Amino acid sequence: MRVLGIDPGLTRCGVGVVEGMPGRPGKLIGYTVVRSDPDEDISQRLLHLDRTLATLVEQYQPESVAVERVFSQHNARTVMGTAQASGVAILAGARAGLPVQTYTPSEVKAAVTGSGTADKAQVTAMVTRLLKLSAPPKPADAADAIAIAICHIWRGGTRSLLQAAAVAAAARRSSR
Amino acid sequence: MRVLGIDPGLTRCGVGVVEGMPGRPGKLIGYTVVRSDPDEDISQRLLHLDRTLATLVEQYQPESVAVERVFSQHNARTVMGTAQASGVAILAGARAGLPVQTYTPSEVKAAVTGSGTADKAQVTAMVTRLLKLSAPPKPADAADAIAIAICHIWRGGTRSLLQAAAVAAAARRSSR
Numbered sequence: 387m388r389v390l391g392i393d394p395g396l397t398r399c400g401v402g403v404v405e406g407m408p409g410r411p412g413k414l415i416g417y418t419v420v421r422s423d424p425d426e427d428i429s430q431r432l433l434h435l436d437r438t439l440a441t442l443v444e445q446y447q448p449e450s451v452a453v454e455r456v457f458s459q460h461n462a463r464t465v466m467g468t469a470q471a472s473g474v475a476i477l478a479g480a481r482a483g484l485p486v487q488t489y490t491p492s493e494v495k496a497a498v499t500g501s502g503t504a505d506k507a508q509v510t511a512m513v514t515r516l517l518k519l520s521a522p523p524k525p526a527d528a529a530d531a532i533a534i535a536i537c538h539i540w541r542g543g544t545r546s547l548l549q550a551a552a553v554a555a556a557a558r559r560s561s562r
Numbered sequence: 563m564r565v566l567g568i569d570p571g572l573t574r575c576g577v578g579v580v581e582g583m584p585g586r587p588g589k590l591i592g593y594t595v596v597r598s599d600p601d602e603d604i605s606q607r608l609l610h611l612d613r614t615l616a617t618l619v620e621q622y623q624p625e626s627v628a629v630e631r632v633f634s635q636h637n638a639r640t641v642m643g644t645a646q647a648s649g650v651a652i653l654a655g656a657r658a659g660l661p662v663q664t665y666t667p668s669e670v671k672a673a674v675t676g677s678g679t680a681d682k683a684q685v686t687a688m689v690t691r692l693l694k695l696s697a698p699p700k701p702a703d704a705a706d707a708i709a710i711a712i713c714h715i716w717r718g719g720t721r722s723l724l725q726a727a728a729v730a731a732a733a734r735r736s737s738r
Contacts (some may be wrong), residue, residue: 429662432653458634458641469642470649475606486605
């Protein structure tokens with residue numbers, strides 16, 4: 387399963403692509419940070435993000451997209467821009483015909499560190515370890531996006547296995 | 563000047579198209595409300611909004627797009643969805659190569675009623691009067707979008723006139 391994870395943001399939007407299966411070490415395929423200038427017009431910033439994400443989806447051909455959910459408790463000054471960027475990020479997956487899942491920051495942290503309240507350094511350290519990287523991803527903003535992709539593989543994967551098991555069980559029952 | 567105004571929302575997104583010039587009565591070209599089901603997946607809802615807005619821009623051929631700005635003080639339960647919808651709305655204009663302006667709710671209210679704290683009924687009444695409509699727009703959600711378009715014509719128009727005047731003044735100075 388190849389997943390493109392997105393940590394939405396207007397000034398910096400992290401993108402990480404991971405291939406893997408639940409319970410096995412994943413493989414980092416690529417990552418980047420999409421940037422835009424805070425002094426630029428909001429419409430041009432969103433357009434740049436939209437175009438770059440479309441190019442990355444085309445380039446990496448993921449099977450699904452995972453986006454971190456934005457909460458209003460976040461930094462109030464930037465939260466609206468982050469939410470607008472998350473709308474564009476979710477749309478990028480949907481427009482490519484891919485399933486899109488969203489995860490809360492604590493779901494992502496818990497998936498990679500075991501704790502929903504882990505800090506940024508811990509997330510980066512675990513991403514580096516889980517994917518057997520020789521060094522932490524740089525820029526650090528990308529680590530969160532990679533963690534989101536890992537979270538989706540583990541959780542989404544588990545979900546897929548459970549669904550498959552339920553379907554198999556139903557088939558067994560009906561064939562008796 | 564033909565303007566497509568958007569009052570962003572996920573469940574109901576108002577769209578109003580007005581043609582006019584500052585200080586003259588405008589003409590209502592069309593309006594609609596784009597709806598999506600709150601039970602549906604967020605990615606499908608944003609995709610539906612994106613596609614419908616692209617169709618409306620294509621259909622009405624506006625010269626610019628005006629979008630109401632979203633604030634975090636709004637209803638906290640729905641504000642993130644509204645912000646995501648506003649990102650998609652701004653993007654719809656940018657992707658069509660159109661200039662996009664955003665206006666605060668009080669700028670819009672002040673432009674049509676003279677008061678930044680006017681209520682919804684007052685805005686609807688003034689939109690009906692300013693555009694010489696025989697009845698208030700239905701559904702009422704569209705009235706705000708029409709008001710945003712009127713606001714842009716009046717304010718954006720004034721801005722264009724000021725810019726043109728400044729350019730003309732500079733030309734006169736340099737030709738002396």
